[in-house]
Amino acid sequence: MVAKVTDARTASSLTLQITELSPTGEKLRRRLLAGYPKRGGVIRLWPDDAVTQGLAIGEGIETSLSVAHxxxxxxxxxxxxxxxxxxxxxxxxxxxxxxxxxxxxINAARASARRWRDAERNVRIVAPRRHNDFNDVITEERTDAAA
Known part of the structure; x- marks a missing residue:
């Protein structure tokens, strides 16, 4: 899986994130193109014109793809x-x-939330209770449904 990392403010291209997957879809390895910055970048799963008032953001692409459901x-x-x-x-x-x-x-989410709240934006932090991330939640639900 290849995803373009763009500057959060300007949308200019920064680098590519390459995630190697097994034949069953499990993540094997993740890397960024060497020599290119990722700092300040995001992976825009929806274009800017679709982000009209609210936005969901996750740490990794797997989490964000899972919550996008x-x-x-x-x-x-x-x-x-x-x-x-x-x-x-x-x-x-x-x-x-x-x-x-x-x-x-959790610390990253709190730091980001603090900055957004200081700018008088509505912010909510959601974290899974029994799993590391929301991709794990979705994966477990699919496994349970298939059983």
């Missing part, structure tokens, strides 16, 4: 560092952060 538009922050640094974007009045359920994910 129930909440759209969605973007991915690439990693916890980018999620923590997500700038307040004009025109977005509500942000739902789908945090990974680990210290880095």
């Amino acid at each position: 129930i909440f759209q538009p969605a973007w991915a922050a690439v990693d916890a560092g980018n999620l923590a640094a997500l700038p307040v974007l004009p025109g977005i009045e509500a942000l739902v952060i789908f945090a990974d359920n680990d210290p880095a994910g």
Whole structure:
């Protein structure tokens, strides 16, 4: 799976995220193109013109693709560092952060939420209780349904 990472503010291209998948769809390895920055970048799963008032954002692309089944538009922050640094974007009045359920994910979500709330935006942090991320939640639900 290949995803373009773009600057959160300007939408200019930064790098590519390459996720190697097994034949069954499991993530084997993730990497970014060497020598290109990812700082300040997001993976826009929906174009800017679809982001009219609200946005869902997850740490990784797998989380964001999973939550997109129930909440759209969605973007991915690439990693916890980018999620923590997500700038307040004009025109977005509500942000739902789908945090990974680990210290880095929770801390990144809180840092981002604080900045957005300081800018008087509506923010909600959602984290799974029994799983590391929302992709794990969806994967377990599909496995249970198939059994």
